[in-house]
Amino acid sequence: MHFPAAMPRNSLYYTYEVFPYFHSAMDVITDTTTVTIVGAGPIGMTTALALAEHGVQVILISAERQLSEGSRALVYTKRSMEILQAVGAAESIMSKALPWTHGNSIYKGKTVFRMASPTSEHDQFAPLNNLQQNFLEDFLLKKIQQNPDIEIRWGNKVVATQQENNIVTLTIDTPEGQYLHKSNWVIAADGGRSPIREGMKLRMQGASYEGRFVIADIRIKLDYPTERLAFFSPDWNPGNTILMHREPDDIWRFDYQLDPSVSPEEALKPENLSKAVNDQLKMIGMDHLEWEMDWSTVYSARALTLDNYVHNRIMFVGDAAHLLPIFGVRGANTGFQDALDLSWKLAAVIQGWASEKLLESYTFDRVGAAREIIAEAGKSTRFMAPPTKGFHLLRNAVLSLSLEHEFVRPLYHWRTSRPHAYTHSPLNSQCDDNALMNETTENGALFPNYKTGDQYLYDHITGHFSLIIFTEETQLDAVLINEVNGLKKRGIPLKTIAFAMKGQNVQGADQILPISIIDANERYFAGNGTIYLVRPDHHINGRWLQYRENIFINTFDQFLNSSQGVAV
Known part of the structure; x- marks a missing residue:
């Protein structure tokens, strides 16, 4: 029989609750x-x-x-x-989370690279x-x-x-x-x-790397901003890397690479964890501060x-x-x-x-x-945790040169996770104007969010297909409306959103949002009559310079009704 832990986990900052288990006497x-x-x-x-x-x-x-x-x-x-x-x-999560934008790569006490994640006035959330x-x-x-x-x-x-x-x-x-x-x-x-x-x-399928890493969460009052701190080849852990991240409630995460000769069991012994934390605090001049260990583990990069x-x-x-x-x-x-x-x-x-x-x-x-x-991760991992002598030699050269030479410092870039563009998705429309339009908003890419007043576009295009029409007119084309209504009758969750380029009322649209002509052109490469079909997950499914009869029916039939299920 399965006996999961029935005693609450220990934590310095979070109170765990044990929930009643479920059991059925029958199938x-x-x-x-x-x-x-x-x-x-x-x-x-x-x-x-x-x-x-x-x-x-x-x-x-x-x-x-x-x-x-x-x-x-x-x-x-x-x-x-x-x-x-x-x-x-998201609202409740962000009431507790710590947003940040910058990451620092530090070598021999010098910040050799400072990465700034790009931001926009139309972002609903911080980059990290x-x-x-x-x-x-x-x-x-x-x-x-x-x-x-x-x-x-x-x-x-x-x-x-x-x-x-x-x-x-x-x-x-x-x-x-x-x-x-x-x-x-x-x-x-x-x-x-x-x-x-x-x-x-x-x-x-893929690769496992030899490097093992310790995560140690400690409670300590450190007067650092919420930014990523990456220390390369610190004196107490030469050839390896340690990351520091601020967490809510005065918790700091120390994430450091193990020497290959040290086993996970050895690394997690309290005395060895304490030595690593104290050595890092000493290196940054904070060894006079008191701290407590909350949680630790070892993981391998795969x-x-x-x-x-x-x-x-x-x-x-x-x-x-x-x-x-x-x-x-x-x-x-x-x-x-x-x-x-x-x-x-x-x-x-x-x-x-x-x-x-x-x-x-x-x-x-x-x-x-x-x-x-x-x-992408392989490139980052090979720099953060070189798997061979050759990669060690390359990284050491970058570390040494970066102290004086600007041209090598971008090699520290840690290639932050980004949303994938489904450029080759079998769902992308094959009967649109994608090839004639700007590749920034090509089929499969995320449709960029947009802030208008106190509203964000994503709050209106989540969970259903969205037909986004940029228009200077006061009424949608009647044939277009009939085509959309026909798709709705088939059970397809579809919503028409008019981006009103003159701030006007647009009859026939399910939702009207104002947008300036400049924003339409610069953010969406759209003019009067441009149309985007956006999937329920915010990715672009198809796009047209102007409406043509049955273009949406053809697009949906392409992947909903074909004998192969999806177009190839």
């Missing part, structure tokens, strides 16, 4: 439209909330009876916050935001507890999985024994050591992905689908993008306005994203 068979999500970490919770936003009922299963321990996925990008805003949790994972999960859980479409079952460990036709049977272990749970749809969000993935004997995220009725998200190095804040931030992409596609299938073949595009889009990220 549980879910409704055919209910989705079972295994894993109640940030990605599982976000996927549950995203599906519920589409009206899909969810059962969320957690092997534990309390939230996760420690800071773990600490840094959340602007894109992640936009996704968390889409599921209704620090919050311990337990706090993040707490805010997500509170949102889940308010949602009648989500049921969470604590203390349930999946120990076996079987698929037969369209039914997935999960064998679930609890403190009172096992029961069977049958569902038409299962999402594996059960982490880097995914029992579902291992039970299905699925293997990841860059791996499954080659397929959809296996009949079992789908993989987050670390269950891919493992990415933390350099450049890629792990959870990539998982949030999985959650948003999968949720609208699975909802479309369950609600019947798309065929099951649409789910193939989830693999196509997100595996492509993972492979792009792995290529």
Whole structure:
């Protein structure tokens, strides 16, 4: 029988709650439209909330009876916050999180490179935001507890999985024994050591690096701004790297590379953790301050992905689908993008306005994203933690030259996680004007957010397809309106948004937002009559210089009604 910890975890800053476990004396068979999500970490919770936003009922299963321990996925990008805003949790998260924009690379006491993340007046969130994972999960859980479409079952460990036709049977272990749970749809969000993935004997592709790293969360009052501090080859840890991040409630995260001769067990001994922290504090002249250890762990840098995220009725998200190095804040931030992409596609299938073949595009889009990220992460990891003597030699040369020479300093750039552009997505329109328009807003790219007054565009285009029409006219074309209404009758969630370039009222639009002619031209490369079709996850699906009859019907038919399910 499965006995998850029933005593609250210890923490200097967070009060853990132990939740009652769920047990069934008989087999549980879910409704055919209910989705079972295994894993109640940030990605599982976000996927549950995203599906519920589409009206899909969810059962969320957690092997534990309390939230996760420690800071773990600490840094959340602007894109992640936009996704968390889409599921209704961003406001509460940002009430606690610490936003920041700058990262510093320090060598021999000198800041040799200072990276500034770009910002815009139209950004709804800061480029980067620090919050311990337990706090993040707490805010997500509170949102889940308010949602009648989500049921969470604590203390349930999946120990076996079987698929037969369209039914997935999960064998679930609890403190009172096992029961069977049958569902038409299962999402594996059960982490880097995914029992579902291992039970299905699925293997990841990519690279594991030799470097191991310690994360140590300490409570200390340090008068530093909320910025990333990266110390290269410090005297107390030569040849290696240490990162420092501020967290809420006077918690600081020390993240440092281990010498290959030191085992994880040795590194986590209290006396060795204390020595490392004290040595770092001494190096920055803060060894006179008192501090307390809150939590620590060891991890290895890996860059791996499954080659397929959809296996009949079992789908993989987050670390269950891919493992990415933390350099450049890629792990959870990539998982949030999985959650948003999968949720609208699975909802479309369950609600019947798309065929099951649409789910193939989830693999196509997100595996492509993972492979792009792995290529970028490899560059960062090889600099932060050189895997060979050759890479050590190269990094040492950069470190030495950077003290005096400006031209090498950009090599410190840590290639922050960015949203993937689905440039080659099979869903992109093949009957539009994409080739004639500016490549900045090409098909597959994120449609840029826009602030008008106290409103943000993303709050109006989340969770449905958006037909965004730039116009100086006072009324939409009647043929266009009829075409849109026909698609709505087919069950496709579609909303027309008029960007009024003269601030005028526009009859026939579901939503009207004012935009200046200058912003339309410079931000969206749009003139009077330009149209964008945007997916429910904010990515561009198609774009046209001017409306032509049946262009939207043809685009939707391309991937909803073709015999192949998705266009290739």
